[in-house]
Amino acid sequence: MPKRLASSLSDEVLEHVFSFIQSEKDRNVVSAVCKSWYEIERWCRRKIFVGNCYAVSPEMVIRRFPQVRSIELKGKPHFTDFNLVPDGWGGYVLPWITEMAGAYPWLDEIRLKRMVVTDESLELIAKSFKDFKVLVLASCEGFSTDGLAAIAASCKNLRELDLRESEVDDSSVHWLSHFPETYTSMVSLNISCLGSGEVSFSALERLVSRCPNLRSLKLNRAVPLDKTANILRLAPQLVEFSACTYSAELRSDVFSNLAGAFSNCKELRSLSGFWDVVPDYLPAIYSVCSRLTSLNLSYATILSPDLIKLVSHCPSLQRLLVLDYIEDSGLEALASNCKDLQELRVFPSDPFDAEPNASLTEQGLVAVSLGCPKLQSVLYFCRRMSNAALVTIAQNRPNLNRFRLCIIEPNTADYLTGEPFDVGFGAIVEHCKALIRLSLSGLLTDCVFEYIGKYAKKLEMLSVAFAGDSDLGLHHVLSGCESLRKLEIRDCPFGDKALLTNAAKLETMQSLWMSSCSVSFEACKLLSQKMPRLNVEVIDERGPPDSRPENCTVDKLYIYRSVAGPRFDMPPFVWTKDEDLALRLSP
Amino acid sequence: MENDLNLKATELRLGLPGSDEPERQMIPRPNKRTLSDIVSEGSRSTTEEDHQDTAPPAKVQIVGWPPVRSYRKNCLQGKKDEVEGGTGMYVKVSVDGAPYLRKIDLKVYRSYPQLLLALENMFKLTIGAYSEREGYNGSDYAPTYEDRDGDWMLVGDVPWEMFISSCKRLRIMKGSEARGLGCV
Numbered sequence: 001m002p003k004r005l006a007s008s009l010s011d012e013v014l015e016h017v018f019s020f021i022q023s024e025k026d027r028n029v030v031s032a033v034c035k036s037w038y039e040i041e042r043w044c045r046r047k048i049f050v051g052n053c054y055a056v057s058p059e060m061v062i063r064r065f066p067q068v069r070s071i072e073l074k075g076k077p078h079f080t081d082f083n084l085v086p087d088g089w090g091g092y093v094l095p096w097i098t099e100m101a102g103a104y105p106w107l108d109e110i111r112l113k114r115m116v117v118t119d120e121s122l123e124l125i126a127k128s129f130k131d132f133k134v135l136v137l138a139s140c141e142g143f144s145t146d147g148l149a150a151i152a153a154s155c156k157n158l159r160e161l162d163l164r165e166s167e168v169d170d171s172s173v174h175w176l177s178h179f180p181e182t183y184t185s186m187v188s189l190n191i192s193c194l195g196s197g198e199v200s201f202s203a204l205e206r207l208v209s210r211c212p213n214l215r216s217l218k219l220n221r222a223v224p225l226d227k228t229a230n231i232l233r234l235a236p237q238l239v240e241f242s243a244c245t246y247s248a249e250l251r252s253d254v255f256s257n258l259a260g261a262f263s264n265c266k267e268l269r270s271l272s273g274f275w276d277v278v279p280d281y282l283p284a285i286y287s288v289c290s291r292l293t294s295l296n297l298s299y300a301t302i303l304s305p306d307l308i309k310l311v312s313h314c315p316s317l318q319r320l321l322v323l324d325y326i327e328d329s330g331l332e333a334l335a336s337n338c339k340d341l342q343e344l345r346v347f348p349s350d351p352f353d354a355e356p357n358a359s360l361t362e363q364g365l366v367a368v369s370l371g372c373p374k375l376q377s378v379l380y381f382c383r384r385m386s387n388a389a390l391v392t393i394a395q396n397r398p399n400l401n402r403f404r405l406c407i408i409e410p411n412t413a414d415y416l417t418g419e420p421f422d423v424g425f426g427a428i429v430e431h432c433k434a435l436i437r438l439s440l441s442g443l444l445t446d447c448v449f450e451y452i453g454k455y456a457k458k459l460e461m462l463s464v465a466f467a468g469d470s471d472l473g474l475h476h477v478l479s480g481c482e483s484l485r486k487l488e489i490r491d492c493p494f495g496d497k498a499l500l501t502n503a504a505k506l507e508t509m510q511s512l513w514m515s516s517c518s519v520s521f522e523a524c525k526l527l528s529q530k531m532p533r534l535n536v537e538v539i540d541e542r543g544p545p546d547s548r549p550e551n552c553t554v555d556k557l558y559i560y561r562s563v564a565g566p567r568f569d570m571p572p573f574v575w576t577k578d579e580d581l582a583l584r585l586s587p
Numbered sequence: 588m589e590n591d592l593n594l595k596a597t598e599l600r601l602g603l604p605g606s607d608e609p610e611r612q613m614i615p616r617p618n619k620r621t622l623s624d625i626v627s628e629g630s631r632s633t634t635e636e637d638h639q640d641t642a643p644p645a646k647v648q649i650v651g652w653p654p655v656r657s658y659r660k661n662c663l664q665g666k667k668d669e670v671e672g673g674t675g676m677y678v679k680v681s682v683d684g685a686p687y688l689r690k691i692d693l694k695v696y697r698s699y700p701q702l703l704l705a706l707e708n709m710f711k712l713t714i715g716a717y718s719e720r721e722g723y724n725g726s727d728y729a730p731t732y733e734d735r736d737g738d739w740m741l742v743g744d745v746p747w748e749m750f751i752s753s754c755k756r757l758r759i760m761k762g763s764e765a766r767g768l769g770c771v
Contacts, residue, residue, distance in 0.1 A: 079651065081654070081656045081657065081658075082650075082651030082652070082654045082655075082656070082657075083650060083651050083657060084650065084651045139658070165656070165658045193658070298659070299659075303709070305711075347655070347659065348653065348655065350690070351653045351655045351660075352648060357689070357690070381653065381655075406653055406654060408653045410649070410652065439654075463654075465652065465654075490651070
């Protein structure tokens with residue numbers, strides 16, 4: 001009987017082999033092969049991703065993986081972005097930092113999304129991790145420039161500081177000046193979310209000039225044009241750049257300075273910012289356009305004719321974010337010029353106006369789907385759509401993997417036929433077999449969910465609003481979508497039946513969000529009893545759900561799987577089946 | 588006894604005091620489910636501007652819809668409020684024959700020529716010069732505006748400051764239609 005291969009390889013060899021396996025999913029599979037591989041793998045795992053910070057406790061992570069160098073945590077539910085989650089809900093990072101400060105002295109990367117980060121947490125990071133290199137705070141809040149000053153002062157080897165879309169309080173400290181004169185390691189700096197008072201230009205210029213490895217620089221909107229040109233001249237090696245180009249009127253000296261600065265930047269591949277840009281300044285970037293792969297104009301109120309001119313200079317574009325000012329004509333130009341386009345996001349310039357602000361319809365998206373063979377990822381806000389257009393898009397682009405369509409007015413029907421969009425989205429899920437993310441909108445019946453359950457086998461994240469007729473809709477999705485991890489639903493007539501019938505499914509998913517639906521508190525309690533490894537949290541600011549009549553539905557519901565049990569930091573407006581007051585956050 | 592109390596004077600209803608407009612009914616749209624509408628803080632008040640619209644009744648803003656991130660909303664909104672330190676004076680501009688509207692901030696401009704030039708650039712048309720006697724005769728388009736009283740006036744008829752404070756919206760009419768609006 002031949003010796004099994006697994007036992008003839010020494011631990012060191014296995015560990016060396018495992019070091020080539022970077023992906024989380026693959027690592028998890030490796031650790032499940034046998035007990036000895038589990039042991040070896042857990043000692044050499046360096047990178048951890050926790051998609052829901054309440055799914056596991058920091059102690060559990062540390063116990064299993066004692067030598068982690070890099071951690072990524074996500075906190076609040078996605079719908080927080082749209083003000084559906086009240087302040088104080090949770091997502092505090094301090095307990096994690098506190099535990100890791102003791103257990104992981106060599107931790108060098110922390111990436112957080114939608115978490116509450118205090119100055120205390122930042123100071124603890126600065127103090128505890130000697131070789132700290134990467135701090136990414138995406139859509140976070142709770143900290144001020146004081147915390148940033150602590151990071152700047154202590155982290156000698158910091159390479160990346162990225163505050164994308166976070167809310168930072170201005171404590172009036174000149175935090176940038178806290179980087180010592182000896183500090184030269186910055187590679188990526190994103191401070192685009194900071195207000196005008198929070199950045200000192202001279203400190204910024206000194207920092208940029210002494211960091212030769214700086215590749216990505218995203219400044220905030222308060223940087224005037226002449227400063228922009230100066231900074232570019234100090235860092236011609238930049239690959240990614242973001243700056244505003246504010247000015248009241250064209251001045252030829254400022255223009256030529258800016259154009260000259262851009263022409264020095266031979267490595268520049270990605271541009272963003274462009275708040276308050278005056279179209280007359282756009283030609284200043286033409287020298288870099290042919291090499292650009294990513295362009296974010298979604299804050300720029302440039303109109304279609306200028307956008308068309310700009311886009312026609314960018315044949316290498318792979319990623320474009322833009323406002324609906326681009327209009328159908330601009331998207332047609334994009335389709336004929338940018339054959340490498342992979343990702344398109346079109347945002348509404350005036351989302352709350354009933355009347356259209358720009359001539360952008362389904363035609364633009366159809367044109368791009370036809371002209372751009374590599375298009376994979378779409379986010380599109382528009383005011384009118386047809387099933388015919390959706391079917392065409394699906395047939396043109398079966399390689400789509402992310403499709404998010406927002407028809408701005410809820411319950412809008414197909415403008416040509418008056419029908420719901422069941423057939424159109426049905427075509428999307430049927431043809432686009434690699435689809436992992438889908439957002440629905442417009443008038444939709446239970447039928448669309450039947451299609452989704454039947455065809456969307458690779459779908460991981462689904463967002464639904466103002467759709468469906470009955471529990472059957474939710475049932476189709478929960479029973480059919482094998483790969484579903486995240487489901488978020490608002491304002492749909494889905495209730496107890498579908499939820500309780502598919503209780504077991506919920507443990508295979510990361511989370512389920514339902515707000516303004518038809519779920520009763522009774523059903524929530526029942527579900528919670530049935531499924532001990534699910535945290536069933538009702539968010540209701542009206543008071544205890546128990547105090548209302550039994551048929552009254554809950555306001556918001558967030559269900560997620562967890563091996564850590566119920567959390568200890570719930571605010572007063574989050575309710576679970578347990579009345580245990582010890583689980584509440586003390587005021 | 589009831590006549591003495593003059594109940595009508597203290598009655599709560601929509602509309603300016605002194606106007607006798609009946610309370611407006613919210614017309615339910617076809618195919619619409621009742622939504623759990625909550626008016627968000629940022630919703631615009633339904634002023635008499637909407638009474639005179641032939642457009643559907645003023646929308647109640649739904650929380651979190653459309654799904655535009657607060658960060659993005661604040662950036663666009665912040666821009667709107669940033670003009671000269673005060674709040675902007677945004678008015679809608681429509682052009683006869685064009686299917687969509689634009690919004691401009693009147694506070695950005697200092698005089699009629701500046702405003703007209705901006706409109707010409709924005710909509711790619713010629714408006715030409717205003718003359719007291721003949722209005723915009725001779726050009727294809729004439730800019731008009733609706734003032735506080737609901738009257739449609741030719742842009743340029745009143746002093747700039749008066750225009751700024753009374754203009755509610757702009758409409759660029761085809762020349763032929765506007766001739767009737769020439770100053771008296």
